[in-house]
Amino acid sequence: MEHTEGKLVINDKNWFSQRCTDASEEEALIIVKQMYKILDAHKNGVGLAANQIGYRKRIAIIKTDSDESIVLVNPEVISKSKETVKSTEGCLSFPNIQLSVRRQETITLKRQPGFSEETFVGFEAIVIQHELDHLDGKTMWNRLYKLNSNFTPKKKKRKRRK
Numbered sequence: 001m002e003h004t005e006g007k008l009v010i011n012d013k014n015w016f017s018q019r020c021t022d023a024s025e026e027e028a029l030i031i032v033k034q035m036y037k038i039l040d041a042h043k044n045g046v047g048l049a050a051n052q053i054g055y056r057k058r059i060a061i062i063k064t065d066s067d068e069s070i071v072l073v074n075p076e077v078i079s080k081s082k083e084t085v086k087s088t089e090g091c092l093s094f095p096n097i098q099l100s101v102r103r104q105e106t107i108t109l110k111r112q113p114g115f116s117e118e119t120f121v122g123f124e125a126i127v128i129q130h131e132l133d134h135l136d137g138k139t140m141w142n143r144l145y146k147l148n149s150n151f152t153p154k155k156k157k158r159k160r161r162k
Helices: 025-041 123-133 142-148
Strands: 047-049 059-064 069-073 074-082 082-092 094-104 104-112 118-123
Touching: 025 047, 025 059, 025 069, 047 123, 059 123, 069 074, 069 123, 082 123, 094 123, 094 142, 104 123
Parallel strands: none
Antiparallel strands: 047 059, 059 069, 074 104, 082 094, 104 118
16 A cells, blocks of 8 residues: 655564665655654654654654754664663554564664764664664564564474374
8 A cells, every 4th residue: 555655654574574675865864854743743642653654664753852963864773882771662653552662772884975983872772773673674573583482383283104
C-alpha cells in the first residue's frame, strides 16, 4: 500500500518492513521540513523516520534535551557497544503501544555528507537505533523478538521406518 507523503503512517507493518533508500540533498531538505512539522505536532514524539510520513528515504530526526535536534541523512552505523540497556519504547506510527526493548547503550555512526563519525550514548543512542530500525525495514516488534525471546524451537524427532 502506498501512503500519502507528508502524512503520518499508522499501524502498517507491511509498509515498515521495507528498507529505505538513500536520499539526495534536495530530497532531504524537503522531507526534513515536513518531518519537523509532524514531530512538533506530536508532543510525545522524540524521533521520526521519513518512512513514517510516507517517504522511503534514509532520513530521521531526533529531539534532544537541548534546543538542537539530531538530523540523520543516509546514516551509516560504524559500531555499537556490546553493553545493552532495556527500555520501554513507543512509536508514533503504532500509537498506544509500549514495548520493552533491549538496545546497545552506545552507537557510533556517520551521517550527512561532510559529518565525521559521532558517538551517541544512553537515551539518544536508544532513539537513534529505534529510528534506524525504521530505515532498515524493522519495527520494535522485530527487535523485541530478536533480543528478548527465550524461545528456541525444538527439532522434531523423526520416527524411523522399519
